[in-house]
Amino acid sequence: VQLVESGGGLVQPGKSLRLSCKASGFTFSRYEMNWVRQAPGKGPEWLSYIAPGADPIFYADSVKGRFTISRDDAKDSVYLDMSNLRAEDTAVYFCARVTTTMVDGVIYKFDHWGQGTQVTVSS
C-alpha cells in the first residue's frame, strides 16, 4: 500500500489550492479515504471523509464550505480542493486510508498514510 500526496505549496490568503493523493497497492475503489492535517507542533486534525462511490462525504466544521473532497477511481486518486485559504490552514496535509473493525461497534482506524504535503498560507 502506498499513498503519495502532491500539490502543496505557498499560497496567499484567500486563494485556492488543489491537493492530490495517488494510491497504489490496493483496490482503491473499495476503500474509504480521508484528508488529515497537522499544524506545526500540534496533533493531527481530521478534515474530510469520502466513501466508496463518493457517497457519503463528510467535513470537519473548520473546513466545511471551503474545502471539497472528491475521488477518481479510474486514476486511483483522491483530491482536496481548498478555497478561501487562511493562515490557520497552514499545515502538513496527509491523505489516509481508513478501515473498520467490529469490536462492540464499528472501530475506524487510519491504517495507511501518505508522506504528507506542506501547505503554507502567507502573504
Place this chain on the structure above:
Amino acid sequence: DIRLTQSPSSLSSSVGDRVTLTCRANQEINACLNWYQQKPGRAPKLLVYAASTLQSGVPSRFTGSGFGTDFTLTINSLQPEDFATYYCHQSCSFPPGWTFGQGTKVEMK
C-alpha cells in the same frame, strides 16, 4: 465533541525502561481508541486499534488497554527506535468527528 487529553505531554526515559502513556476522553467511547506513533517529518503510524489490538507488524512490547474514558499505551523495554511522539485517536463517532489527542513526546534521558 469528543475531546482527548493525553498525559504527560512529554517524558524522558532510557532504553530498557517501561513507559506508560495515558489518554482520557471527556465522554464514554467504549473501545473506539487507536494509538499512533509519529517520528519527525514522518506520517503517523498505526500501533494499536480498538484500544488493545496490536496492528500487524507492531512489536509485542507495545500494549494498549482501557475502555470507556481511560486508556493507556505501555511500551515494555523501550528501544532506541521508540523515541517519538504518540497520539491517541477516537473513532467512535460517525458521521466522522474523529479527534486526536495533543500527543506525548517520549524523549531520551
